[in-house]
Amino acid sequence: MSYSSDLKEKLVRESRHHQSELAGFLQSCGSFHLKGHGQLDVSFETMRNPIARHYYRWIQSVYGLEVGVEHFTRMGKVYRVRVKQANSMLESLGLLTKEEELYSWRRDIPISLVSGEIGLRSYITGVFLGAGQLSNPNRSYHLEFSFDHETLRNSFAALLNQYELEGKHYRRNNKPALYFKNSESISDFLKIIGATEEAFAFENIRIVKEVKNDIQRKVNLETANITKTVVASQKLVDCIELIQRERGLSSLPDALREIAQLRWEEPDLSLKELGERLDPPISKSGVNHRLSRLLAICKKIQKPTKDGSLG
Numbered sequence: 001m002s003y004s005s006d007l008k009e010k011l012v013r014e015s016r017h018h019q020s021e022l023a024g025f026l027q028s029c030g031s032f033h034l035k036g037h038g039q040l041d042v043s044f045e046t047m048r049n050p051i052a053r054h055y056y057r058w059i060q061s062v063y064g065l066e067v068g069v070e071h072f073t074r075m076g077k078v079y080r081v082r083v084k085q086a087n088s089m090l091e092s093l094g095l096l097t098k099e100e101e102l103y104s105w106r107r108d109i110p111i112s113l114v115s116g117e118i119g120l121r122s123y124i125t126g127v128f129l130g131a132g133q134l135s136n137p138n139r140s141y142h143l144e145f146s147f148d149h150e151t152l153r154n155s156f157a158a159l160l161n162q163y164e165l166e167g168k169h170y171r172r173n174n175k176p177a178l179y180f181k182n183s184e185s186i187s188d189f190l191k192i193i194g195a196t197e198e199a200f201a202f203e204n205i206r207i208v209k210e211v212k213n214d215i216q217r218k219v220n221l222e223t224a225n226i227t228k229t230v231v232a233s234q235k236l237v238d239c240i241e242l243i244q245r246e247r248g249l250s251s252l253p254d255a256l257r258e259i260a261q262l263r264w265e266e267p268d269l270s271l272k273e274l275g276e277r278l279d280p281p282i283s284k285s286g287v288n289h290r291l292s293r294l295l296a297i298c299k300k301i302q303k304p305t306k307d308g309s310l311g
Contacts, residue, residue: 005048005138007090007198008129012054014194020119022058023093023110024126028147028156032090032105040103042090043082044130051129052079063089107151109159125193127156134186137205143186144179147173163192185195233267236291239298240264246301256297259290 015021030044041175046052052069060067068083071077072121083089086237087103090096094110096103114120127145128134135142141175145167147153153176153199165185167178183206240260243249249257263269269277271284271291 004134009050018122020113020122021126023113024123025130027129028127039085040087041084046082052081103211107149109155137202141181146177150176204261237267
């Protein structure tokens with residue numbers, strides 16, 4: 001079972017049974033069917049039995065409507081729940097509009113459903129249960145909602161903006177979608193829908209990941225610095241050996257001969273350590289200046305080859 005499915009099953013177990021949750025769920029994943037004499041059925045599909053059972057029992061017990069369930073296979077087992085003659089329920093939830101005896105499915109969010117904090121959070125929870133997916137934070141940070149209409153997507157995005165959650169709009173499989181990849185935004189969303197334990201666990205995962213990434217960055221930087229130092233040190237050793245072969249170190253001024261001899265004997269010393277070993281000691285910049293002079297001498301006597309190595 002996926003991380004997202006586990007979370008959804010926990011949410012339905014802990015549901016407040018607020019009508020805004022039901023409205024958010026049906027509006028985000030339901031569809032209505034016009035029957036004879038102006039009657040409407042509403043249906044929804046889910047791959048999770050606990051979700052189907054949750055809304056099946058809720059609608060039956062609260063609204064006393066006839067509810068049927070069937071299942072079929074489509075990339076796994078799918079449950080289709082159909083509510084018959086659902087006009088009264090849909091109207092009470094504010095999900096229907098009616099003009100000249102014609103019903104239409106409401107695509108914006110009824111203000112009455114989200115006017116209070118409990119209603120607002122319940123509606124958001126319902127939309128997540130119907131249209132949301134959350135990846136396992138151990139692998140990636142990705143929260144996504146998929147809708148049938150842009151109007152609902154945009155209205156829902158505006159709703160989340162009230163909590164300073166700004167998602168990215170795009171289309172997936174030609175359907176309007178909204179997604180979040182910022183870890184703090186996803187953690188805040190979990191708190192909004194009442195998944196506080198998951199939010200704390202998410203934060204712990206995020207912190208551990210950040211610490212590991214920080215350590216890895218430092219290791220990579222240190223490795224790069226070591227590699228750079230080794231390459232530079234070997235270049236100087238090659239240079240000193242060239243001077244020794246072509247002219248002899250005795251041809252160098254005392255200051256350059258001293259540091260050339262020390263670098264050749266101790267190729268792993270840092271610039272600071274080289275400076276401290278000289279008599280008298282000198283600074284890192286002083287060491288760097290003398291080594292640069294050695295390289296300049298080397299260039300003058302170097303015999304270039306096709307591959308650019310020391311001759």
